[in-house]
Amino acid sequence: MALRRVSIIGSGNWGSTIAKIVGNNIKKLPDYVTEVRMWVHEEIVDNCKLTEIINTKHENIKYLPGITLPDNVVAIPDVCAVARDTDVLVIVMPHQFLSHTLSQMKSAVKKGAYAVSLMKGLALSDDHGIRLLTDCIREILEIPCAVLMGANLAVEVSQENYCEATIGAVDAHIGSELKTLFQTDYFRIVVIKDEVGTELCGALKNIVAVAAGVIEGLGYGDNTKAAIIRLGFMEMKTFIYEFFGCRNPQEGTFLESCGVADLITTCYGGRNKQMGIALATTNEPLATLEKERLKGQSAQGPLTAAEVYAMLEPKGLLEKYPLFAAVHRICTRKLDPKGFLHCLANHPEHR
């Protein structure tokens, strides 16, 4: 039987962390090619090519400094060369470049391959709807796509701190193979069938984190923050059932790592919460705050809130999602953060 091959499309801090895990695991798995290719968008760091640094130093000095990668992880700048002959494509890249990269690699994708997405975000469809990143993968590459989500800060995982993740895979064989590839003593995996719920929790929770930050910035205590987190959680659930109900999301998904645990982590740390605090404690526009406080990186929550708002507004559904709507209006400075709780006065949950 031919050995199976696993490759990583992406090499940011999360991609490099996953490369470390898969690289180490695969050395002990006799049914797999030991080499794990990792696609690196080539750039020059300290006058050297990043791929060459990774392949000689076995460290991604730009995106995951201080962590040694296994020597069977090989950085390659050509995405087609990475995808070729691969059975399991682990896709973990900045999602604004996703469609372009998928189109580039499409011709190289092996028949019978499948993908697993580790990306947290949403794409916009042409009809004011939102689109799953995995649906872009499924449609462009014409292969199945599972997801791995959870309360996973790349740096903590790379340091081998104990944590959990959720794999959503409709196909049980895919779920089982992915668990073998990803699980370690410190990175504990639960496999569920609900791909769509797993993915959407990962994207929508960032809106809730902005809300939690606004509440913290306004000086409210733990009770109020817990109420806001829960109301956001309920809007996530309502949204998933309303727009993706036909794809069979499951109530139990919300209690997995991709649900409650990721929500908690994101609402108590991370840049979305930080932006929420900044929005509540200054009068600066979001772009300025991102520039000053995130070194120009953008936070995912305000973007996702804008996408969701653009989808809900033309359908007349904003009243059903008062927290999501208020977050977008706060991010665009159309609502004074002090008016946030007032927007929740008639929340559907309390009727």
Next chain:
Amino acid sequence: MALRRVSIIGSGNWGSTIAKIVGNNIKKLPDYVTEVRMWVHEEIVDNCKLTEIINTKHENIKYLPGITLPDNVVAIPDVCAVARDTDVLVIVMPHQFLSHTLSQMKSAVKKGAYAVSLMKGLALSDDHGIRLLTDCIREILEIPCAVLMGANLAVEVSQENYCEATIGAVDAHIGSELKTLFQTDYFRIVVIKDEVGTELCGALKNIVAVAAGVIEGLGYGDNTKAAIIRLGFMEMKTFIYEFFGCRNPQEGTFLESCGVADLITTCYGGRNKQMGIALATTNEPLATLEKERLKGQSAQGPLTAAEVYAMLEPKGLLEKYPLFAAVHRICTRKLDPKGFLHCLANHPEHR
């Protein structure tokens, strides 16, 4: 039609806070007697009886200083005098005195009355099992008993910070009346039918909070803490279905304020988490830590963990609840906190 009467059994900080809410609400409800009696276990404060201070100053200066109580809240030291003619008994007292107090008041309880418990804890039954506090109420008073639980720190609620609570009431009429009595602009109520799930979440979450504290004390980050909180949450769920499954607990309860929100609040603040941190960062016995850091008050989590452990051990079920078991062994200093994560290595969730 006779006016209905609501009385409060208990006057600690949570009892006094609820008296404030009910007292204010009832002034606007024409079908109710305006007076709200509150049972106060009499004591002398600053050379005066506490009941007299409350009835003249309209402030519980010992347990809820700085908060004005409505003038229709009347403190009474005789529990029978409070219970008499009452239709809705709001029970919110230290639960070690519950059985005794219920026996005292039993003869005064009106036919057709019902109770609502605001107490978070468990009682022990004679057969090494745990017993719901509401079951004590139901059995001794022979009346129905609903519950009100949620992410509610008394001080924050008394200051009118926005928060949520869950009412669990099998009887829809009772649920609806309680919502009318308790809901305010800032105290938002969701009524569900699952009495038993609502009550047990409130009790069991304290064990998880000790675990969260231990992890924080050991220096782990947000990922690990979120994993521990989630695993504890899953043990709560398994426990509730295993031992109270015949009483119809509901999956949705875990997403209510009494579930996820109360869990979050308790795992990020409060004395149970504090004890967890202290257990992980010192070698002192729990009793010493409570004396030094909680001014002699006891934390609920270690007690509940001991009760749950005593129930699971003779049934051979400890392996199914590795987090609950480890918390008890850490609290009794039979397990070094550093060995905590090792106890979760084969958690049933990850099989």
